[in-house]
Amino acid sequence: MLNFPRPSVTIDCVVFGYDGQSLSLLLLNRKEEPFKDMWTLPGGFLFMEETPEESARRVLKTKTGLAGMYLEQLFTFGGINRDPRGRVLSIAYYALVDPKKFELIAGTAANGVQWFDINKLPKTGFDHKEVIRAAIARLKGKVTYQPVGFELLEKKFTLTELQFLYECILQRNIDKRNFRKRMLESKVIRATGEKRMGLKNHAPELYEFDEGEYKRLLKEGFQFRI
């Protein structure tokens, strides 16, 4: 039964980061053929003793230095000629990280690893353009009805910072008062009582994500809407 020819199976990761200015995406410059010296998503072969998600985390750790992030399966890409080396399936994941929390460490198999503004991506190898497009669409959809995105900020953040992040993801302006109202009503964020000082204006309140409350609300089947 298991004597069927087997495709190779890889994992590719679309890692979104946010530096406070724009949404960006982590790409890796390949040192080896195929697509030598081109930019591609961090990825690697699935090992036999790990699940796809474990594999995605290992790949990210060893090839980019990132660990411990939010991670979700995106789609499995299986085009017959998507890899010039042969039949290779790719289980794609997407991840959200705060770049400031990690040091980028290019693995030995890469010339380098770098953040790119989501609106200024270089040409990419394999079918990774399609993978990236799918990941952006998924992130946009997800963020409007589930409170993801806190992973991209520091632990404590101001409402303006959170709003600006959402505007970067959704690529549209959001009304300040409506945004604040909905965020606070949802109870998934909590004021800390602290203020961010040192700005050249009104010192803004710092908030944090209330994960316990979020999980409790999920069980009650609550709806979140941007």
Next chain:
Amino acid sequence: MLNFPRPSVTIDCVVFGYDGQSLSLLLLNRKEEPFKDMWTLPGGFLFMEETPEESARRVLKTKTGLAGMYLEQLFTFGGINRDPRGRVLSIAYYALVDPKKFELIAGTAANGVQWFDINKLPKTGFDHKEVIRAAIARLKGKVTYQPVGFELLEKKFTLTELQFLYECILQRNIDKRNFRKRMLESKVIRATGEKRMGLKNHAPELYEFDEGEYKRLLKEGFQFRI
């Protein structure tokens, strides 16, 4: 590079059908070990010269006789011990069909193939219980904001029939007047002018899905809500 050990890759299909009474699901009784004589989702190994979706269609055609249905990738299951024969990944798809349009033909590798009421499923082999749960959740989510489900009815249907189908999928009652209003306002269905005769009551109007209009509306970015 491609000398890494490779997992086997299979395709599993969660096929939803609807007989006018209840939502049902197609299972296949295995003739071979493992899980001999148990019910499982129709599935099979991915061939090297086909994409995963092509594979899903081939598997359904050869193992159950079904063809030409709505099909969508669900999730890739990759638990390490999910198959006793070794490391086997499964790319799961889900499909919607009208059982009356097809004759069930059990492939040679099965004792039989049969529709089961979604609320009276037998014990299933592999991790297929989990796969089925994921497919039901996905179908429920999808149906509330996209007009899928017409695939489960005959070409021409009454609004009551459509409503009852939605009630089966969503497992809740829907207000008749609100349902009719929204369906008709959405423009994705169109009255045919014909009526279904022979019932022992008021002869109801027959409608059909307006696929052209649906695709046109999609481009405009319309929102559909049950």
Next chain:
DNA sequence: GCAAAAGTGTTGTGTATACACCCATGT
């Protein structure tokens, strides 16, 4: 004429959106 299901509108309630000014802080 009786049983059975089809068909039909309105109203209240809640939710989303649009919009402008004052306030606290740093320089």
Next chain:
DNA sequence: ACATGGGTGTATACACAACACTTTTGC
């Protein structure tokens, strides 16, 4: 004192949910 961005409330439109009776057909 001035520049900068933080913070706040309301009015309107729209969407959703609740609700009951009349009409058509078959028997």
